[in-house]
Amino acid sequence: MNASASPTRSLPPSGWRTRDIVVTAVLGVAFGVVFWALNIAWSALAFLGPLQNLFYGPWLIPAVLAPLVVRRPGSGIFAEVVAASVSAILGSQWGVIVLLYGIAQGLAGELPFLATRYHSFSWPVVVAAGLLASAAAWLLDWAFFYSEVAVATQLVVGALMAVSGVVVVAGGSIFLARALREAGVLEGFPGPEGSAP
Amino acid sequence: MATDTTPGSAPVAVVARGLAIAYPGREVPAVSGVSFDLPPGHCLLVVGPSGSGKSTLVRAIAGLVPWSVPGRLEGHLSVGGIEPGSSDPARLVERVGVVFQDPSSQLVMERVDDDVAFGLEGRRWPRPAMVARVPAALGEVGLAGFERRRTARLSGGEQQRLALAGALAPLPGLLVLDEPTANLDPVGAAAFGETLGAIRTARAATVVLVEHRADLAWPLADLVLALGSDGLPIAVAPPAEMLSRHRAALVDAGIWLPEPVRSGPPHVTPRPPPSMPPPPPGLPIAVAAGVSFGYEPRRPVLREADLAVAPGERVALLGANGSGKSTLLRLLVGLLRPTAGTVRLAGQDPARLPARRLARLAGHVMQDPERGFLAASVEAEILAGLDATERARAGDVADALGLPLTRFGARSPYRLSGGEQRRLSIAAQLVRSPLLLALDEPTFGQDRRTYEALVALLRERVEAGTAVIAATHDLRFASDLGGRTVRLEGGRGRPEAAPGRPLAPGVVAP
Amino acid sequence: MIRASSRADRTAGSPLGRASPLVTLGVAVAWLIALATTSQPWPPVFVVVVAIPGTLAFGRVAPGDLARGLAPLWLAALLVGFFNALLSPANGDPAAAVLASVGPLRVTVPAAGAGVALALRVVAIVAVGVGWSRVTDPTHLADALAQQARLPERFAYGALAALQAIPWLADDLVALREARRTRGLRFSWHPRVLVGLLVLAVRRADRLAVAMDARGFAAASRTRYRVIRWLPVDALVAAAGVAVLAGILALR
Ligand SMILES: Nc1ncnc2c1ncn2[C@@H]1O[C@H](COP(=O)(O)OP(=O)(O)OP(=O)(O)O)[C@@H](O)[C@H]1O
Ligand SMILES: Nc1ncnc2c1ncn2[C@@H]1O[C@H](COP(=O)(O)OP(=O)(O)OP(=O)(O)O)[C@@H](O)[C@H]1O
Ligand SMILES: [Mg+2]
Ligand SMILES: [Mg+2]
Numbered sequence: 001m002n003a004s005a006s007p008t009r010s011l012p013p014s015g016w017r018t019r020d021i022v023v024t025a026v027l028g029v030a031f032g033v034v035f036w037a038l039n040i041a042w043s044a045l046a047f048l049g050p051l052q053n054l055f056y057g058p059w060l061i062p063a064v065l066a067p068l069v070v071r072r073p074g075s076g077i078f079a080e081v082v083a084a085s086v087s088a089i090l091g092s093q094w095g096v097i098v099l100l101y102g103i104a105q106g107l108a109g110e111l112p113f114l115a116t117r118y119h120s121f122s123w124p125v126v127v128a129a130g131l132l133a134s135a136a137a138w139l140l141d142w143a144f145f146y147s148e149v150a151v152a153t154q155l156v157v158g159a160l161m162a163v164s165g166v167v168v169v170a171g172g173s174i175f176l177a178r179a180l181r182e183a184g185v186l187e188g189f190p191g192p193e194g195s196a197p
Numbered sequence: 198m199a200t201d202t203t204p205g206s207a208p209v210a211v212v213a214r215g216l217a218i219a220y221p222g223r224e225v226p227a228v229s230g231v232s233f234d235l236p237p238g239h240c241l242l243v244v245g246p247s248g249s250g251k252s253t254l255v256r257a258i259a260g261l262v263p264w265s266v267p268g269r270l271e272g273h274l275s276v277g278g279i280e281p282g283s284s285d286p287a288r289l290v291e292r293v294g295v296v297f298q299d300p301s302s303q304l305v306m307e308r309v310d311d312d313v314a315f316g317l318e319g320r321r322w323p324r325p326a327m328v329a330r331v332p333a334a335l336g337e338v339g340l341a342g343f344e345r346r347r348t349a350r351l352s353g354g355e356q357q358r359l360a361l362a363g364a365l366a367p368l369p370g371l372l373v374l375d376e377p378t379a380n381l382d383p384v385g386a387a388a389f390g391e392t393l394g395a396i397r398t399a400r401a402a403t404v405v406l407v408e409h410r411a412d413l414a415w416p417l418a419d420l421v422l423a424l425g426s427d428g429l430p431i432a433v434a435p436p437a438e439m440l441s442r443h444r445a446a447l448v449d450a451g452i453w454l455p456e457p458v459r460s461g462p463p464h465v466t467p468r469p470p471p472s473m474p475p476p477p478p479g480l481p482i483a484v485a486a487g488v489s490f491g492y493e494p495r496r497p498v499l500r501e502a503d504l505a506v507a508p509g510e511r512v513a514l515l516g517a518n519g520s521g522k523s524t525l526l527r528l529l530v531g532l533l534r535p536t537a538g539t540v541r542l543a544g545q546d547p548a549r550l551p552a553r554r555l556a557r558l559a560g561h562v563m564q565d566p567e568r569g570f571l572a573a574s575v576e577a578e579i580l581a582g583l584d585a586t587e588r589a590r591a592g593d594v595a596d597a598l599g600l601p602l603t604r605f606g607a608r609s610p611y612r613l614s615g616g617e618q619r620r621l622s623i624a625a626q627l628v629r630s631p632l633l634l635a636l637d638e639p640t641f642g643q644d645r646r647t648y649e650a651l652v653a654l655l656r657e658r659v660e661a662g663t664a665v666i667a668a669t670h671d672l673r674f675a676s677d678l679g680g681r682t683v684r685l686e687g688g689r690g691r692p693e694a695a696p697g698r699p700l701a702p703g704v705v706a707p
Numbered sequence: 708m709i710r711a712s713s714r715a716d717r718t719a720g721s722p723l724g725r726a727s728p729l730v731t732l733g734v735a736v737a738w739l740i741a742l743a744t745t746s747q748p749w750p751p752v753f754v755v756v757v758a759i760p761g762t763l764a765f766g767r768v769a770p771g772d773l774a775r776g777l778a779p780l781w782l783a784a785l786l787v788g789f790f791n792a793l794l795s796p797a798n799g800d801p802a803a804a805v806l807a808s809v810g811p812l813r814v815t816v817p818a819a820g821a822g823v824a825l826a827l828r829v830v831a832i833v834a835v836g837v838g839w840s841r842v843t844d845p846t847h848l849a850d851a852l853a854q855q856a857r858l859p860e861r862f863a864y865g866a867l868a869a870l871q872a873i874p875w876l877a878d879d880l881v882a883l884r885e886a887r888r889t890r891g892l893r894f895s896w897h898p899r900v901l902v903g904l905l906v907l908a909v910r911r912a913d914r915l916a917v918a919m920d921a922r923g924f925a926a927a928s929r930t931r932y933r934v935i936r937w938l939p940v941d942a943l944v945a946a947a948g949v950a951v952l953a954g955i956l957a958l959r
Contacts, residue, residue: 304918530889563886
C-alpha cells in the first residue's frame, strides 16, 4: 500500500497542529519578554510627551506577525494574549491590565485577516491589521490612562499611533516574517505563494 | 512491566518495504529503498554516515512524518499494523515513545513529575494509574525522588534520563531513540546504556536506535540497518553477520564499528610521540590564572582554575556534564569575564578586545551549533565576517569537511542534519587562522570519515602553530588530538596523564 | 521523598497560592478597573497598603523576592509622576502657586499634586501586578484555564509549554551575541541579533512541538494528572477582594 500524504491534508480537525500552537505561543512568549524589557524603556520616554506614542508599535507586533507566520484563524489574538500574560507574569507597570490590552489588540489585529478568511496576506491587509491594533490600544489608553486629556490631544496621539501602526507594526511584521522565511525555518507552514510577504 | 490494570501496549512489530522519505522542496528523498522486518521486542540499530537519513527515518517510524515533521512518505511502513502517514497520528503515537538528542527541548513542563505525566495524559491514562506510574518510571531511569524538582535546573545527563522516563512511562510498544547519549559524559552514557540494556533484555518494548557510540549500541542490537551516504541502504542484517559479511562496505562508508577497529588505512592512529611537534618554547598564547566564575551568586562553576596553553599545543578538556568545560572555553576566548583571577590571550585581556581583533586571535566553536548561526545559507554562514584572503579558502574548508558548497552552499543552516550543522559551525571557524582554536564538543554526530577529516585539518593547523583546546566527551578524540589532557573536577583543572604520556607541564593542580 | 521546602513551594501552599488563579486574577483586574475610574490619591494608597502586606502574609512571598520584583517599577512610577508634573498644563496657570522653578521651567502645586496621584496609581497597579505574578504558578494558571475556565486545553498547555522558552531565549541571546563577536563582527546588539533570536525561537518551538506530539499531545482529549477544584479558599479570597473593592469605591 502506498502511504503518501501531503502535509496540508494532515491537519487535525481543528486546523491547529501542535506545531502551529507552539510556534504561535513561543512567538508570543518571545515578545512578552521584549515587552517586559521595553516597558521600562517606555517610562523613560515619558519626557517626549505625546511623541512617545510613536514608539507604541512593538507591543502590537505579535497580533500581526503571528497571522503572517502561522496563518491560522485566531493566531493573532493567541500570540498577543500570550505575550501580554508573559509580561504580566514577569511584572509590568501596567499590571494585569495588560491582559485586557492583549485581548483587544489581538482581536483588532486579527480582524482584517479574518475578513479575507485568511486567504490574503497582502500589504493592504497587513497595514489594516496594524492600524486596527493601534486603534484598539489607543481607545484603551484613552479609557484607562488619559481620560482627562483633551480630545484634541487624543487625536494627535491617535495619529502618532497610526504612524507607528503602519511603519512599526505592519512594516516590522512583514520584515520579520520574511526574515524567518528566508532563514528556512517556516517550512511546512502555508507558504507565501501569491501573497506579498 | 505491563499488567492487566495498567494501560500501555505490548511490543509491536515494525515492517518497512521500499520506504522513502523526502523533505519538502527537495527532489531527492533523504532516505529511500529501506526494507526490513523487526519482530516485536527486538532492537533495530540504524547506522550510517552523517547526513545519510538516520534521523529522518526514525522520525518516520515514530509516526511524526508528515504530521509533525513536514515531509513526504512513500512505500510501505507499518508499526504494529498501523501505517504512519495515512492513519490518524494519535493512534500510532499512542504506542511509541521517542527520545531525541537535545534534552532541553524535549521537556514540556516545569516540574519533573508533571513532565513524566504529560505523555500519560495524552494517552488518556486514568489518574490513579498515572499517580502510580510516574514515580515508577522515574525509578526505572534512576531519578527516584526527583518528582518536584524543576526540569530546567537538572543537569544535561539528568534531563536526558528524564526524557527517557517520559518516553517509557506510557509503557510504549516501540521506543525510538535518536542519538540519546550525544550530550552525555561517558559515565552518563554508560548509565543510559545500562537502562536500555535492561529494556532490551526484558523485551519490554521494540527499540529503534540511532547511536554513534558503537561500543554502546552494537551489543544492544538484534538487527542492524546500515545506510549509505546517498540515503540508500547498504545492508540489513543481524550484528554478527553485518560485521562478518559487510565489514568492508561499512568501513568504506565511514561507519563506526564496535571494538577498537581502526579498520582501513590508519588515517588517525596517533602518530608516535617522536613525530609530535613539541610545543614551541615561549610565552603561552592563552593563560587562565586563578580563575573563578559562577553564573549565579553562591554557585561557583570554576574555582581558582589554572591553565596555560602554549602556541601549537593541543589540550583535550575532559569532565563530567556540568563540570564547567564550556564555561572555561568561553572565559579563555573572552566571551565571559572571570569573577576572580585573570585570563590573558596573547598577553591581553580577551574580554576587552574589540571583536575584530579577538577574532584574529581566537576562534570559538560553541557546543550547540544552531545557536551560533548568523546567516540564511550555508555559504553566507561560512563567509560571515571574513576578509578577502579568508574568503578564498572557504571552498576548500567546506569540501574538506564534507559540505561542498556546490551541494550545500544555498541550503539553510537550519535544515541540515545534526552532524552537518556541527561541521558547518567548525568550518566557519577553520576558514580563519587564529592563534587559538577553542572547540566545544567538535566531534559529536560525526562518522569516521568526517571525524578523520576534522582531525587531519586540526593537525595541519597545529603544525602551522595554532593552539587547539577542545572540550570533549569523546575519549577517542582526546587521544587522537595527541596533546595533553586536562580534567575539570570541582571547578579546577587537573592534568591527566594520557596513556603512555608523561604528565604535561603547564597546568598547576592546586 | 518529595522536597517541599523551597520558597516557591511555600507560596504554592499559601492561601493565595492555593486559590484559583482565576479568582486572584479577577480580583486584581476588578481593583485596577476601579482605580482607573478615579484620580484621587487615596484609593491607590489603600490598594498598596492592602496588596503588599496581603501578598507577604497570605501568599508567603519572601519580602526580598517581592522587593526585587517591585524595584524597576518604582522607577517607572517616579518617572511617570515626574514627567506628568513637569509637563502638566496646570504649570501654565499663572495664578497657581509655584512649587519649584528652574530657569523657564516651573512646577505648580496642582501639577505636582496630579503627578503624585498618577505616580501613586502606577505604584498601586505595580503592587497588585507584582503580587499576582509572585503568587501565581504558571502550571496552576494553565490548569485553571483548562479545567475551570474551560478554555481549549491544547492552547492552554501549548502556551504553558512555550513558557519553558523564557530561559532559552535569554541563553540564545547570549549565544548569538557571542557568535557575532567570535566572527569579528562588531555591534553585538545589531538588529540582526533580534531576528536571529526569533529564528531560534521558532526552531525551538518546532522541536518542542515534535516532542509534544511524540508524547500524544495531538490526541483529541486528555486525562488529568493535576485535578483542580473550587475550594473554600476561593470564596474567601473573592470575598476579601470584594471588600477591598468596596473600600476603593468608597474612598473615591
Ligand atoms: N528539515 C530538513 N529539510 C531539508 N533537508 C533536510 C532537513 N533535515 C535534514 N535534511 C537533509 O536530509 C538528509 C538526511 O538528514 P538526517 O538528519 O536524517 O541525517 P542523519 O543521518 O541523522 O545525520 P547525522 O548523523 O548527521 O545526524 C541530510 O542530507 C540533510 O541535509
Ligand atoms: N547560562 C547559564 N546560566 C546559569 N548556569 C549555567 C549557564 N550555563 C551553564 N550553567 C551551569 O554552569 C555549570 C557548568 O556548565 P558548562 O556548560 O560549562 O558545563 P560543561 O562541562 O560544558 O557540561 P557539558 O558536558 O554538559 O557540556 C553547570 O552546572 C550549568 O548548569
Ligand atoms: Mg541525525
Ligand atoms: Mg559543555
